[in-house]
Structures are given as C-alpha cells and as structure tokens.
Amino acid sequence: MSSIALVSIHSRVRELAPGFIVSLIVAAAASFLSEHYGAPVMLFALLLGMALNFLSGDGRCKAGIEFTAREVLRIGVCLLGLRITLGQIAALGWEPVLLVVTSVAVTILLSMLVARLMGFQTLFGMLSGGATAICGASAAMAISAALPAHAAKEKATLFTVIGVSALSTVAMISYPMIAQWLDMSPTTAGVFLGATIHDVAQVVGAGYSMSHETGDIATVVKLMRVAMLLPVILCASMITRARGADSTGKRPPLLPWFAVGFIVLASINSTGLVPSVVQGMGNDLSRWFLIIAISALGMKTQLKELAAVGIKPILLMFGETIFLVGLVLLLLHWVW
Template structure:
C-alpha cells in the first residue's frame, strides 16, 4: 500500500530489499526493451509484473524489496522528474500561454473533483484520475496517490489509472496531430495544443515532432510547464481532502519528502547549477523508476483486482480528456486569431 509520508530508507533494511528491487528492475528492463518495439514501458511493466505473478509466486525473500519498489522507488522517480524543469519553460511561452495552461489544469482538477462522485468514484481516486489528465499522466497519478490515498485498494487504483491514462495518451499521439492539421493550427499554436492536452511527456514530445520541429519544441516546453504544476497541485490537494474523516489530526498537511525533492531538483535545474549531462541522465532514470514501481505493483496484484476497478474511472478519464482538448483548442484558436 502507498503511504503519504515520504519515508526514510533504513540502511540495515536495504540489504533485505535488494532481491525484490533487483527482480522489479529486471522486469522494468524487459518492459523498457519491449516499449522500443511498441507501446508504453509503463504499461509493459505492469503487464509483465502481472503475468509473472500469475505463473510464479515470489518467495518471502523478494517481498520486502517488491514493497519498497512499489512505494519508495515510485517516489524517487517523481522527485527526479523535477530535473526536467528549466527556465526555458518560462522564456519560450508568454505570460498568457502560461496562465492559460495553469487555468486549464485547475479546471480539469475541479471537474474531476465534482464529476468523480457523480459517477460513484471516491473523491481521492477522482483527484488521482484528474491529475493524470491535467498534469503528466503516470507521474502525476503516482504523486497525487502518494499524497491523498491511504487504503487497501491504492495499488490497484494507481495501477489501473496509470494503465488507462497511458493507453489514452498513446492513442493521442496519433489522433491529436491530426486535430492540429484539421484545425489549421500553426507551429506555435499546434505545439501549445499538443503540449497542453496530451497526458504523458514522451507522447506530447513525440506528437509535436511528428508535425514539425518547431511544433515539437513548443509542445515540449508547454508540456514541461504542466509538469512544473505537479508540485503546487500536490501541495493543494491534501487541503481539498481535509475534513473528510481521513484523519483526526486537525493540523495542516505537510509536503511529503518526495515532493520536496521534486521542488529542490526543479530549483537547482532552473538555477543552472545542474550540469546538462546530469539532467539528461535523470530523465530516463525517472522514467525507469516509475516503470520499476509499476512492475512491483503488478507483482502484488491479482487479475481480479482490475475487474474490481470497474469502468467508471475510465469513463472519467475520457470525459476529462475531452474537456482538456476543448479548453486547449479553444485557447489556441482564440489566441492565434
């Protein structure tokens, strides 16, 4: 189960975790290789973990490491995501673009907050789903889940949400560039639309460069600005869930350690203190950590867990995706006219 606190790694326990971590990393490596052929590494990590668990039950020697990978490695991946943020994000987009992207994120989060319970989805899962659409797919879902969700179905809900949003984002790589052409958007407007509406970073970048290099550059920057909004979102959402019987402690929620790490990494990278070579290493490392954690979650979930997830969260994902498309397309059409 994912816990909200950042967690402290105890050195004397790390040796016990190594077999399980190594197993998850091995599955993640296979998933990364398969993603080179087709699909998303995140989805492959989850699928391979599920398949392996179906045919072989990991012994007690692996259990603590698998649990560590599902919790702490996921948080490490989210923290490393901060190294993708740079001042270039603020320099290429104008103030109006930044404001529009931020407003769109806020509207999608608010829509998820209100629509989720109407569909019979818990408020916490609604926020995780909305964040995955509004901000950055799997990374946002994992980060927000670490902050707001504390129950026995957390692993299942996170895994299913990440799997579904990754599939939707993969489809967007094909469909959204067609929308750019059909709407007659230029390079700047098209890049803002793609970066402002596609869920996963890699998919937004791929979609942008499939149009032309200028659109790709703008899509990358717009998407990374949405990633930068992960920190304020994770700080804000605990306040939205306060007073709902989750805790008897009336004190204000403190930012988890992984979120502090995200902010520190972003500030260091934006300050120019981080060598470019290090930033280039942390991007794939962050992704590999997320794939490793998904492999760990797959190793702990029975197939029946996905049947229990149901179709309603997927419906919410689709509704929120359509809302974000409408908001992004409306802005770029009005702003470019």
C-alpha cells in the same frame, strides 16, 4: 555502535534486494519491449508486473516489492524537477502559462465533481483528473504517493496508469491529425499538443512528427504541465494531513520530502549551472525509477481486481480526456 548499524543496514539490504532486483528485471524487459514495439513502457511494466503478482505474496520478494513501489517511486518523482526551468516557461510568454494553469485546475476540479456524482470517492477524481491534466502515469504515481492511505488506492492508481497510458498512445496518433485538420500554425500546434497529450514521451513523439519547431514548443508546454504537479501534490498532502495521523501514529508533513526535492531540483536547474549531462542523467534515472516502481505496483495487484471496476471509471477517464481537448481548443481560440 557503528558495527551494529552496519549489520542492521546489511540485513535490511538483504531483505529488500530480491524484490527490488525482480522489479528491475521487469522494468528492463518492459523497456526492451517498448523500444521494439512502440507501445508505452509504463503499460508494459504494469502488464509484466501483474503476470508476476504471485511474487508479492508472503515470500522473499515481498518486502522489496513493497519498498520499491513506495520509496523508489518517490525518488523518481523527486528527480522530475530536473526537467523544468523557469526560463523555459518565461520564454513562451504569459498566454501558455494561463492556458496550462486554467486547463489543469478546471479539469481536476471537474473530475472530482463528476467522480463524486458517479459514486466514486472524490480523491479518485483528483487522481484520474491529475493524470489526464498533468503528465499521465507519472502524475498518477506522484499524486497517489501523497494521497491518504486507502484499501482501494493501489487498485485505483494502477487502473489510472493503464487507462492514461492507452489514451496517451491514441492521442499521440490522432492529435497531430486534428492540428493539421484545423490548419494550426507550428506554434499553436505545439501548444495544443503539449497541453493535451498525457505523457511526456508521447508529446515529444507527436510534436516532432509535425516539425522541429512544433516539437520544441510542445515539449516546453508539457514541462509547464509537469510543474503543476507541485501545487496538486501540496493539495493532496493537505488532504492527507487533515485526515489525521497515519498508521504509525505520526501526523503527515504538510509537504512530502519528494515534493520538497522536486522544488529544490527545479530551482537549481533554473540557475543554468546544471550541466546538460547531469540533466540527462537525472531524467534517465527518473524514468527508470518510475518504471521500476510501476513494475512493483503491478506485482502487487491482481488482474481480476482491475476487471471488477466496471465501465464507469473508463467512461470517467475518457470523458476527462475529451473535455481537456475541448477546453484547450476553446482557450486557444480565446487567447490566440
């Protein structure tokens, strides 16, 4: 029995290896370009992946690319839990927590409403609103993994990742100037940057470009937004479960395994027993898994399909970004 299992595993590895290795190479190339040219690594991974979309057709790489875009993505989301501790959140007090919870909830709910009014599926509003309000491309990938299967889901996910990556880069440059123009204190500026910029890397870059104190606060506030992934994933999972059985005939679990892993790792990390070396390795692995997964997603799409979406999704995401900034500024004025 064990020999049969080993043969099966060996056969499965041989089937998946070509697609995974190609995705890994694309991710490495994207990281190299990002480090040398300063653009978001997720954007490079998508663009390079789309340039190799012919590999996802019927061939040796197809199964591995499918596996990487689905399962490797979920492992990367699970490992995001190592970025968060309850102590980090408690140290800032209740005001940033209230600001983050309010801004995330209101932005996503309004995005779902506006998406419906614009003729899109409500779930596209949850996807784009979640990416804008929580943590950019990582949130888009995590929410997409929990949403019901749909013919247009992968295209919507890729479009959201491209849009939120571009907007995050613009925000990293322009938001510190807004903070300086409004004469914000280091603490207020940190909360503002952490609560509005989409991706973690851009928050870190913008925060520490102002001061060390601003960078520290911005990073913690951003991680509070990352923690909001859990309730949003839970809502997406409940929607998926309400839709009934999946393609295999099984009813989806109330909470996906990667969300459970996220909770477990965040809880363990909050005990203070996890060495900083392990935290760093977990963060690096999470980052790499997400880049590899998005490289595979890029290989599964056609550029002409993304070009066909029109101007309305772009306007939706731009509007979400502007609304989030306005809401956070209003809440800062009210709370502080």
